[in-house]
Amino acid sequence: MKTGVYFCNCGTNISDKIDSEKIREEILKLPGEIRFRTIDFMCSEDGKEALEKDLKENGMERAVITACSPRDHENTFMRVLSKAGLNPYLMQMVSVREQVAWVTEEREKATEKALRYTNAALKRLALQDPLEHKEIDICPDVLVIGAGPAGLKAALSIAESGRKVVIVEKTPVIGGMPVRYEELFPNMECGPCMLEPVLGDVLHGEHSGNIELLTISEVMDVVGSYGNFIVKIRRNPRYVDADKCIGCAECMTPCPVSAKNEFNYGLDERKAIYLPFAGALPNAPSIDNAICLRAKGRDCRLCKDACPVEDAIIYDDAESIIERNVGAILVAVGAGVYDCKKIPNLGYGSMPDVYTSSEFERILASNGPTEGEVKTAQGKRPKSVAIIHCAGSLDENHKEYCSGICCQYAFKFNHLVGKKLPGTKIYHFYKELSFPGKEEFTLYHHAKEDRNTAFVRYRDMKDLKVEKKGAKKAVTYKDASGKKGSAPADMLILCPAVVPAEGSGSLGNILEATHDKFGFFEELHGRMDSAQSKIKGIYLAGACQSPMDIQKAMSQGMAAAGYILSGLVAGRKLEIKPITAVVDADRCSGCRVCMSVCPYKAISYDTEKEVSSVNEVLCQGCGTCVAACPAGAVKGNHFTTDEIFAEIEGVLA
Amino acid sequence: MSGKPKLSMYWATACGGCEISLVNIHEKVLDVDANFEFMFCPCLLDTKKKDIEAMPDKGIAITLFNGAIRTEENEEMARLLRKKSRVLIAYGSCSYEGCIPGLSNLHSREDHFKTIYLDNPTVDNPSGVVPTPETAVPEGTLRIPSFYERVKTLSDVVDADYFIPGCPPEPHQVWNVIEAVVQGRQLPPAGSVIGAGASAVCEECERKKEDKKIKKFYRTYEMIPDREKCLLEQGIVCMGIATRSGCGALCPKVNMPCTGCYGPPEGVLDQGAKMIAALGSIIDIGDVKGLSEEEIAKRADAVISSIPDPAGTFYKYSLPGSILKGRIS
């Protein structure tokens, strides 16, 4: 086996500390056909050319590159090997710059160290196998779960590039949370209006033909992996044909039964056949089977009789299970808010006129339960409003993190209350104030300058207490400086911590995607890959990954679309890197120890053959299972036990 | 002397169970006799060392060498038998990996002598005599073989051709090997483990295996395990996952955990380390999201501390043959 050892001086970076002549002398004493050559600046064009030429001209079969960190130039030199006609995995880099020259003072010691590392590389290299990249066919279609801003933005841009997208939305409406908000920070745009272009394009835009929108639907099961997932979706009946329905709402008035409207957080009622709010899209009602009289065996036909369109209402619509093949999945299921009943001193649920911010958004909305009128339970206009920031956020008894968006909507509320009810006294109780960005401060400045607005900083949630004083309510408090006080509050608005959406745990189980310690979907890397989950082919966008505002949710949707469009290209095959784990079925004892250790869920168990196997598309080559397998049945390609021990022995020799 | 190929069996530091295991092939012993001249076995025959020394080199066809190398004498016999045998087989766990005698590598020779000759309550040794290789007596100097600092395996001192694992090896596996030789079948390359499988005991164990999560370990007397379920899943430290197959999963069959006597599966360098890595992967300390490192360590410690005698459990048979070979003082 002819092996070339190529030593890069890296200017003086390496040669200052390591005596290449001494290395040459010692290396050439080793058994085997070894060639040693120094090449200056091996990563330069000249250097690469020299390396290629030397490999070819001398018939080298393997190469040790004694140079910089493989992080820097492993790929560079692997490409040179390929060009020289060698398998690129028959190369081993020795990081003598980062791990020796830069960290070892004495030249003699550095040379000795470099020699040992080179020896180790030679030992391991002799055992290395040539490895090949594999390719598999892929399905370029995409599944988007959740039709909020993040999911829709991604779906639309994927559809615009000509790709098929299936959107699964749990509720009858699309648009997510912001379509329920009358106005949006920071620029006080109307929520539904701002989102309309996106929603409209999804429903009937130029590329809507590429989008299959499944509302009142849920993902039940996912099998397969990146490039080839098979998704089972439960499609619940709407009982209304959204294509035929003209959205006139005639059917709703005669309906004799009603229930609390969950879209208005139970602040008002809606019928069994209903639109959650005026302007909801798709503009077609749905029938709530839980209360519809027909579901109870009664022969009510009032809605159908009132409907001016024939067959728009379909009483025999039924649940169906459908299957779709997709190559990538985007999770965009948004977030929820913390249950304020867990902070009893704030009076939520036990005192009148204490609302969460989500509820208050609906109170402010002209299509909400009060048609935008802000009044107390007694029908009076509140003279004082207390807004409690950080309700459950920055609190080790509740949620440790800052929810990031609350301060901004709190000042949005400040603005809207001031506009609707001029002269109302508004108190902001806050732990910290947070509104980073170039636009986000404006509403705060307005509030600060407003003489009817007051700020109280508190240290701990237990320093606040909402108390009844006769017919009135007040917040008694101890502020951050320890001063006690009390502020009247006819109405209270709590800004609860943003928490993972209901059901995101079970969705995570279906997708085998992991959650972080707070229950949000866990990103591959918090800074660099926040739109990717740890499972290859499953992407994240929006508030399901972390509390965020619409801007970031939309950007993340686009980021995910970018990953998907660049990774999965129709007609192009998916390349599988060969550094994966492989189970030797003859050696596998079927003990199932490996099953739970893989962070990427790449291992599955064949109950018939009673052996495990690794899905090479999902495997990231981390080696966890290789270490765990007590039978020695799992081999880590390019990091086999023999290679690793040879390397250790080479260093110690 | 007949013209049949010669078979010998020697015991170094061993318990005698290996000899019994050979006899345990029952009536097949007659086949052995028909095919070999069984000519050396201090446990059963009266041949002496000088008789072996007098033989030509490679005069013995096969030597089954059992027992670990604890003393100078053990090594001397190993060298002699290596020289005189065409095929030298490390027979049984002691000569293959050091086995129970090898656990003494957790202590020094001085500690052993102190415990055995000085501190032992049933020993009366007022002048504190401990064995030394040479002792001066009026008649001259007495020599006894020295006691090594550490127990070694057969292949630590000579090249062994094959290894038959087991404490002791299972008779059917012993017979498999003898039969192969008798029938003149091609033996695997030198250095191989023979008379055993390549996978782990679980392969032969019929218990139902699930994905494993262990919250607490139990000692065998603390519970009567379910007969159908994997013992490890029930919290019994069963070494089967990290032990070479070949025995037929005898211990799990009778509701006892595998203790590991067949040594590491093919390709595994260190049985104990593998077992630790595997258990580390399946110990269940509950949801740790949001817990501090100290809290996580505390929970892990609580589960780990329910494993009695980790060194003696994970390295019961394999300490001298492992990577560390014993306690590093």
Ligand SMILES: Cc1cc2nc3c(=O)[nH]c(=O)nc-3n(C[C@H](O)[C@H](O)[C@H](O)COP(=O)(O)OP(=O)(O)OC[C@H]3O[C@@H](n4cnc5c(N)ncnc54)[C@H](O)[C@@H]3O)c2cc1C
């Ligand atoms: C009170 C309040 C006021 C706010 N005001 C503003 C503001 O003024 N400006 C601003 O920029 N941001 C504001 N935000 C933040 C904003 O709501 C979020 O940034 C935005 O909703 C995130 O979009 P998303 O697509 O990630 O999630 P969402 O908008 O929550 O959409 C998620 C969608 O997924 C669906 N879904 C959930 N689970 C499933 C499932 N299992 N299967 C299928 N579908 C599912 C949901 O029904 C929903 O349609 C506010 C937030 C709150 C709480």
Ligand code: SF4
């Ligand atoms: S841990 Fe090893 S032996 Fe056990 S099931 Fe997995 S691959 Fe097979």
Ligand code: SF4
């Ligand atoms: S090497 Fe890592 S990623 Fe691959 S199967 Fe094993 S544990 Fe999973």
